Amino acid sequence: MFIKEFEYHRPDNLEEACSLLAKLPEAEVLAGGTDLLTDIDTGIRKANHVVSIRRIAELTQIQDLGGKIAIGAACTARGVESSPLIQKYFPEIVEMIPLFASPQVRTMATIGGNICSAVACGDFPVILIALGAKVELISLNGTRLVQLKDYFLANKKTVRMKGEILTRILIPKKSKISASHFLKFQRRASNSLAVASVAAFLDIQEAICKEARIVLGAVAPTPIIAKDASKSLLGKKVNGQIISKAAELARQEARPINDVRGSVDFRRQLVYVLTKQAIKQVVLKCFP
């Protein structure tokens, strides 16, 4: 790699990090570095300054806040995977992590980094949006919370403004009768990028679907909620026919592109199949 020279900063606390980001031109936040370094290398991102946040203690914690779980943005995939809290409340995230990246990358890559990279094929955002997660953004001007589903604007573009740090991901705990499931289609068994991914979240009360979110990854510039598909499940008894219909809607809602990983048609087909399978899995989890 022939990375352009930059200056390195390693603030000890959040305030310091915020003020550095506010004052430095073309500064990038460095968490795990697995995306950032290659992006700087290929010129996708310019950085004269790199502000490392891995050592800021509060960003690497996972906390139980009663109704929700807060994950520090600088938690690594491995940290998330081995956290007893996540294992207890969000086994679907734990299941997702082996699909996310190679074991080595999982040691370094962070949950916040995967969100901030904002690539179409990122895996964390898909399951987190399905779970209704919010992200906390902190800057010198204060703190704001953004629904993760509203966080992404375009490929590699987000609502995060200059000077802001994504600090925590807040995930509401699920009720007993809700569940979610993530599926990813990759060309080989491991260590590769999603051709398409789907996460489904359903809340089923007395056999009727009260809440549903079908989230699609790698089939649009950002992760998207398949709104029609999600809506089609509401108020319904989730049976085979309803599932197929939702999957068909999701297929139509996908906006994929052709690239080396797959064609438009193929990706739509994958969305259909994965949506169907993901909803089925959720139903199984709700009614074991």
Next chain:
Amino acid sequence: MIKNGHNYFVELTVNGDRHMVLVSAKTTLVEVLREQLGLTGTKLGCGVGDCGACTILLDGEPANACLLLALEAEGRDIITIEGISTNGELHPLQRAFVNEGAIQCGFCTPAMVLTGKALVNKNADPSEKEVREALAGTFCRCTGYAKIVKAIRNWQHYNEMPSSKEEGGKTELAVVGKSLPRKDSFDKVTGRARYTDDIHLPNMLYGKILTSPYSHARILNIDTQKAEVLQGVKAILTGKNVPDIFYGVSPARYDEHILAKEKVCYVGDEVAAVAAIDEETCQKALELIEVEYEELPAVFDPIEAMQDGAPLILERYPNNINTRVDWNFGDVEKGFKEADLVLSDTYVGNRTYQSPMEPHCAIAEWDSDGRLKLYTSTQVVHYVRYQLSRLLEMSQGDIRVIGTHCGGGFGGKAEVNPLEMCAAFLAKKTGRPVKMRYNRTEMFYHCRGRHKQTIDMKIGMKKDGTITAVQQKSVLEGGAYSSFGVIAVYYSGAMVPTLYKLPHYKYDGFRVNTNLPACGAMRGHGCPHPRFAFESLLTDLAMRLRLDPIEVRLKNAMEPDSRTVNDLDVGSCELKACLEEVRRKSGWDEKWGKLPFGRGIGVGCGGFVSGAGYPIYRSKFPHSNATIKVSEDGNMVILYTGETEIGQGSMTVLSQIAAEAMGITYDRIKVEYADTDITPLGFGSYSSRVTLMGGNACKMAGEDVKQQLLKVASQMINIPIEQIESRENYIYDRENENAGIPWEEVAARYFSEKGPLIGRGHYSPPEGLGGDFKGATVGTSPAYSFSACVCEVEVDVETGKVKVIKFTDAHDVGTPINPMAVEGQAEGAIAMMLGETLLEDMVFDKKGNILNPNLHDYLLPTALDVPPIDSSTVESYEPRGPFGAKEVGEGATLPVIGAIANAIYDAIGVRVKELPITPERILQALGEKERKECFP
């Protein structure tokens, strides 16, 4: 961390030691480890987090050192491969790698050991699945992962030092035929093995090559002025400063210049080269070189390229036809008339790339006598030297080429490369050593991968399954230059008649140039795609005639001591035994045609030469040569061979052969190889030649030593020489084993009386191999391997995804010299071909740029993609081979594509005739079938 100007002092804890290093903000940990701390066991395979070769343990967990800034590593516990053994003693896990045969080229080994270590630290007895999951972030291109998984699972068996395995009773041979650990395994498992990039010479410069951004363009002007004045730049070369001498592989087709003279013919064609104090300065200099191009129309499709009026790439090949083959053996028309069923179909292969885990690297240095020394990662030290002597216009004797440890080749390092040539010229110009290496993207553009073939195959068959005639047309898309293309197009036809008895065979071959990177020789050279076509069509014929595909193969299988329709002499041949073996082991009879929809089983066969019968350029030199030097005390023997070790285990096998021939044990022999000053000529590792040819030379050298010793021994123990035997370091009376004397005593006596004890051996293939038609030399060989493979798959008909469940394969490799190494070759070949069948494909855009020149979109199989492999050999003896042995490395690739393709067909009832067989293609094929059924 202390800031110091633009840099930072940082303290790193590596293997328990603290090091204060000076780094810049962007310095990665892998650079610090390799370049500042000299811990070169951490390998650089891609630099972007894809390959896993740079794995270290970070606070006990595996991590990619190429993605970690040195500054970020401060305060963390870093363990590299050098930190795994203590006081020179291997960790049990390392011992397991050595003894289970988990190491081949060794480039992935440090990463595999470290990931294995992290796993067993947490879970001492991991399951197969857990091990494969843990390994999934590191590619191994050699082993097929089977033995690595086994080593990690069995590591606890190696808590004690393994006693050298006592194999029950005395076997006929003492060293040959045993699964001994590799000669280089200790160095490879500890990170001590030095690959070219691990060598650092004093005062060394770095070099880099500027390549063309256009697929076809005339060079109008090159302005290097700005680059020349850049601080740190020491020399720049363009086409103007290199000799007007073409190089290449086959003398009739030398068509490349070191740097483009007038025009460039593909994106990646070499235009200029720079030497500077470091690679980054080189890179900056390349950006400052201004090249004015006039773009020319380009052509990428071979069929279009052959049309009149298509852009002409090289004047010397009218219609861009690089090589045309027109073979006609027997009378195919007559043969087809005799058939009850004739089927024909078109099959399309894929452009695949060898992707050795070690990137190419070369270091050139001139000494004060005006001699050139070149360290390089190559399969062929001799041919590199030969080409350099032509290009530098100096005698071969003034050039010393040293093959270092080589992290895999598979044909991709079987010819001289631009790094070797440019480094030699830049080192000459600057008077300083110059190191040049490719990054992963540059490797893909340099290419020399597999030709993409489009094949029309036609087979006639009688009702009873007898093949009556075969007709084939192959069009090979070859890229801009010849490389090995002329040989590939001959091989595409030559090897088709070797497996089955074909009474009539017609072959039309076209090797066509296009404006893409050149294709060369890749494992199985020219044969896998036609074999895929043939094995697919053969199964189709069997199905239509309601015959068992294995029966049809048995019916037509080649017999020992036959002459093929294209005049190749087959000696030993146990293809039938291979087929019987896989039928039995795979449960074929219970499964074939009986599995539920979506599951399938398929069979394929293959085979290859054991070394090419003729050299690449005309010479009378023996193809393989060996010398042996016995130490004065007789306790150690050094074998010198000019062959190369590229991971396949050739040095181990040659040592076993020589030791057996001399009557010494394996621990008493060391081997020096691939150093043209020291080792005698050997043509190197290509065309699967080393075991048979190198082996015969080493055997002869060993016997030479033995004969000299027996004479002395005969006097010492007073027994006639005919009655003396030498075995396991003991020379004795065959009639009375107690009357003997230690080998070393005889050797020491020899030295005292006669001076150095030297053995010499050489090997040339039998004269007059092959017919006398044009191109008859290609395909000739002293011996041929044979193999059969059965594969079971599961196809998800909704997504088209194929899961390979199991491979069962059997090989006729003659008598194996080292069964564990043979298995390793077969397992590696299967994994590689699984990748080529299902995953791998170089994809280009409309301008000739590669869309996936990296290891995240060019998909190599991971440990989780490769299923269990049940590999075995059948009993066989090749009289022309050393101790009955012949090849395995390439032949083992050949049955695989057909077996997988046939299994998929069995599973879903439709055939995908284009490689790779992707989920998309499977869905398309299923869709077409459905349409046909609805609207017949």
